[in-house]
Amino acid sequence: MRIAVVTESFLPSANGVTTSVVRVLDHLAAAGHDAVVVCPGPAPRSYAGFPVVEVPAFSYRGFRAGIPSAGLVRALDDFRPDVLHAASPFGIGAQALVAARRRGVPTVAIFQTDVAGFARQHGLAVTAPTVWRWLRHIHSYADLTLAPSSATLADLAANGIGRTRWWGRGVDTTTFHPQHRRTEPGRALREELLAGAGPGTALIGYVGRLAPEKRVERLVRLASLPGARLVAVGDGPSRPGLERALAGTGARLLGRLDGPELARAYAALDVFVHTGTTETFGQTLQEAMASGLPVVAPAAGGPIDVVAEGMTGYLYAPEDDDALERAVRVLVADPQMRARMGEAGRRRVLPRSWEALGEAILGHYRDAIAQTASTRV
Template sequence: MRVAVVSESFLPTVSGVTTSVCKVLDYLARAGHDAMVIAPAGAPSSYAGFAVHTVPAIAYRQFPVGLPSLTVQRLLSDFRPDVLHAASPFLLGAQGIAAANRLDVPSVAIFQTDVAGYASRNHLGQATAWAWRYVKWVHDGADLNLVPSSASMTDLQRVGVRRLARWTRGVDLVGYHPNRKSDPAVAALRARVAPHGEVIVGYVGRIAPEKQVERFRALRGVPGIRLVLVGEGPSEPLVRKALEGMPVTWLGRLSGDELATAYASFDIFVHAGTEETFGQTIQEAHAAGLPVVAPASGGPIDLVDHGENGYLFTPDNERDLKRCVLRLVDDPALRRRMGEAGRRGVLGRSWENVCDTLFGYYEQAIDARAAVRMMTAVPLSLQR
């Protein structure tokens, strides 16, 4: 199969969109398929043996945003894909879907970024309604729209987006594993950040407004804990100010073995943002055998079974966030039990399994487009 991937985010930018696109490309390469990528400027010229083509971009909150370009349709026409994969389509992805339709190429759009949610959080009023109309317009152009969570499904159904299906995300079950807790590197990190045996409350992700990391201030004054934050982003000055005087270690952006070591050093994982369409770092924490505290909002609702593998706190209620964390801080046996439950819950979500499902959706979109072609080719008198 020939797959054209149009992604709003790609390397060197680190994001959930980038990670999932790279995992899909790795899968296609292993399976012997052909692919190409269209991404914002700054991306490498190739990945997994596939060509990466770039379009002009502007910077927005440290992210390159790809701009519509006349080269998109030419690239798709030259490549002649069997299907277009639009990753978190916005400006560039919308053009990719439109070009695919003009070329009669079926498209699968992956809903990953809650643009309308960002507009709402920033109190943009009418812009929120406009954002949802734009999301609907973009996704209505695709043959199939894949959403990561029940909350996203509800949101898109509410605004009238059609042709919806669920597609979750995979997780590295080998790199993130409870057994890593016995690694010397993990012991060294714990000795450095929690020299007196403090309970480590960790976070992994961008330090950005939608992640609401400043809510960790709710844990001010909790005895015997150490906060460890992994990531970087535009909200770092604000978060540093909000957490000033608290026992915090900033590890910056990590990847690979260093990131796996950080997860393994945590005792509890906390995610405070209420706008996650999925929550990939929650899955990674579960794979590492950690209990998770997250808001009862968006993607975490599907990932955290309240009282079994973690706790869901009332959104925007920092007092409830603190209560949930305190239960785990005070009960090591509960942490272990919930961590084991979290690990069991993700065992079927390897990237290989998840990408097998995605490939099935590609075939579904191709078949649906072929059926439409067949119907339009049959004279009306024979359709009756």
């Protein structure tokens, strides 16, 4: 197959959309398919042997947003895809879906970003109905819309978006593994993070973008819990304020980490905490579970499907900071419970390979192609 992947985010940006697109491209390359990537610039010139076409873009709160342009349409016309994959379409993805419909190209859209929730977190709640109207319009051009969780599928249905199916997210259980804690670099990192802390101190960790929509200010009260030290991995516009709020607490902000460094950071932790309430999935939860950590996350959106309440961690009422703190306190105080939940969490994510999800999305492509062909008869 020839697949045109139009994505609102790509390398070097690190986020859930980029990760999913990269994993899909890896699978397409391994399976012998052909692809082109269209994304906001700047970006690499190629990935996995596939050409990457940049479109003009602007920055907003640390995001690079692509601008619809004639270059995008030219890229599609030059490549002549069998199917269009629109990753989290909103701007250039919307243009691509419209262009594909006019050319009779089958389309699969991936709903991955809760844009309406993002608007609310940035003080723009009044715009949420307008955002949903725009999303309905965008997805009306998609033959299939794939979403990563039952909560997201319900949101789409409630807001009038149809032709939906489930398509989850995989996790690399080889890269993210508890064994990193026992290696020499892993032990050294943990010793560094615990320097000056009392015996038995537990490391509470957060990994993700440091931005208003992630509600990272909620981490501050966790930094003062007895017997615990806070570790945050990531970067973003909220970092300066978070650094000021955590000054003098002993908390450690490690900045953005990737690859082996990120895997070691996960494995060095004792408890993983997620604070955002607008996640359509929650990939960092899976990575933490693969690393053998119990997780604490809001009972909203994607985490509802990821976390087995009381078995692999705890789900708290999304707006209840006291409930968040209570759940973390329980885990900080009970190393045996942490070990049991961490082991159960790893077992839960072991079957969720990117290879299986890559094969699944190829099936969705074929279904979209067959559906388009049947309407032409």
